Amino acid sequence: MESTSVGHGTVEHGSAAHPGLDIEALRQDTPGTAHRTHLNNAGAGLLSRRTLTTMTSHLELEADIGGYEAARQEQDRVDATRTDIARLVGGQPDEIALFDNSTHAWNAAFYSMTFAPGDRILTGRAEYGSSVLAYLQTARRSGAEVVVVPDDKYGRLDTEALAALIDERTRLIGVTHVPTSGGLVNPAHEIGRIARAAGVPFLLDATQSVGQFPLDVTRIGCDMLSATGRKFLRGPRGTGFLWVRREALDYLEPFVSDIEAATWDGERSFTWHAGARRFESWEASYANVLGLGAAVCQALDLGMDRIGERTMALGTHLREALEALPGVSTYDLGRVRCAIVTAKVDAVPTADVAAALARQGINVSTTVPEHTQFDTEVRDVHPLVRLSPHYYNTRAELDRAVAVFAELARTAG
Incomplete structure (x- = not known):
């Protein structure tokens, strides 16, 4: 298919096993x-029992030895969550930042960009409501323009129209891969090809696609990808993540700072941490993080x-x-x-x-x-x-x- 490597295949009747899945x-x-x-x-x-057990076991550990102590004891497993998410989307562990939901992950990428009067944000009609509000707020603040790319005859974002709209004013292409309101799959690979050829940053909202079908950020060619744990990944609510291509760090300035994101250099200076963790906050629900990791591992195993x-x-x-x-x-x-x-x-x-x-x-x-x-x-x-x-x-x-x-x-x- 155009945006994934998925075929349609056959499905069992009732609860008989599907080839490869019990x-x-x-x-x-x-x-x-x-x-x-x-x-x-x-x-x-x-949630699967595997994920549920992982989460409740960590909560019991926190109750038994203390929250900070449990986090230190399980640090390797927390770090492994980033590694496994990277495997899931085709990136590297240092390109993954963990969040408490996908909107915060998307905001961390979008609001880390700067916009000036006359800059253009190109997006599609399938864009999620929170992203639309963020575009409109940024346009009101900065004088940037939000341009909605028309659909093609199938109802997808029209990639020919997208290519024609790109010019020196284009600052960002922001697209929702699968909308919240229907079964559309936007042609992410073709959008990525156009974005790379034009040298324009491409932010992909993969909230409804991660965990539903395969995707690979290298093949897609996006620069930033946001997702949630609670939907097709079957992870807990209160989890999300952001993938950021290493090269994108050159033009992204995190819009908030935190002791997890940066190091004080002494006097009046600080240095951002390496990689995507500069977008994270120090406090997190480690039971949720480990639950997300368990859900990701289950998807990878299947x-x-x-x-x-x-x-x-x-x-x-x-x-x-x-x-x-x-x-x-x-x-x-x-x-x-x-x-x-x-x-x-x-x-x-x-x-x-x-x-x-x-x-x-x-x-x-x-x-x-x-x-x-x-x-x-x-x-x-x-x-x-x-x-x-x-x-x-x-x-x-x-x-x-x-x-x-x-x-x-x-x-x-």
């Missing part, structure tokens, strides 16, 4: 699957190619099943679409559809216009029901959700 064992290792159909992995994935193949195929099955229902519409853009599926039942409020699913023990989310402002400007479709399966879900679970849509559509019709 789905039944994975479900047994995921307590939440015993009593819920969790189709809200774009919100927060279900193999992102296999995860991506299965997850994408589940999304395709769900989308096609919903599209086949009279009175139900799906709204996912893109030539290649991932495991996030958005849909609506004719004449039935989205909130009522979500409530009906919840009564059947099916977890979903709903989209809101304020989370994708630039998309809302051209598509008056929100709110939508957002369903997002992951590799531990089964076709039987997806079909249960489809049956709820079918009944609502039949009743409304």
Whole structure:
């Protein structure tokens, strides 16, 4: 596919094993699957027992010997989290900074750049709401201009239009890889090629793509990448990370300083720490960090190619099943679409559809216009029901959700 190395493959019926993944064992290792159909992995994935045990064990250690003492004892494992994240995204350990969420990670990169009157920030219609607000705030403060690149005929960021818009005023290309509001996968590799050729920094929001399918920062060609732990990585809430290409440190000046980020040189001078850790703060939840590390290791052990193949195929099955229902519409853009599926039942409020699913023990989310402002400007479709399966879900679970849509559509019709 254009932005990943994922194919569509086949998916088991019910809970039979998918080639390369023991789905039944994975479900047994995921307590939440015993009593819920969790189709809200774009919100927060279900923790595995492996991750849960890692976190609770560290909390018990803190209670037993003290927080500082536990952190010192587990320092090697904390450092290994950066190493494993680097393996996951194709970077180096010193290019990884740990955060308490993906927005803070993204902010650390974006607000470390400087903008002047006339500078241009190029972005897409799929951009996440918090990033849009940051662009607008920076434009108000600095006099920079926010330029929204149009979509192509598939609904992806139009790379030809992007290339044509780049000029000497362009200071940043900021793009969301997969939006919060649908299954679109933006052509990150092509955007990266254009950015490199033009010598323009490229900030990629990979919040919904990391953990869902393989990606490699070297192949993509971005300069900064932000992500969360709580979604398709299945890590704990309160975790995120930033990858920063070493060369990008030449033009990034961290917008806050901290004793974890810099060293006092004496008198009135300081030196930034080497690598991406200059963006970190000293205080952290080490139980969360180790939980993130456990989740990343699980993804690496299972193999992102296999995860991506299965997850994408589940999304395709769900989308096609919903599209086949009279009175139900799906709204996912893109030539290649991932495991996030958005849909609506004719004449039935989205909130009522979500409530009906919840009564059947099916977890979903709903989209809101304020989370994708630039998309809302051209598509008056929100709110939508957002369903997002992951590799531990089964076709039987997806079909249960489809049956709820079918009944609502039949009743409304």
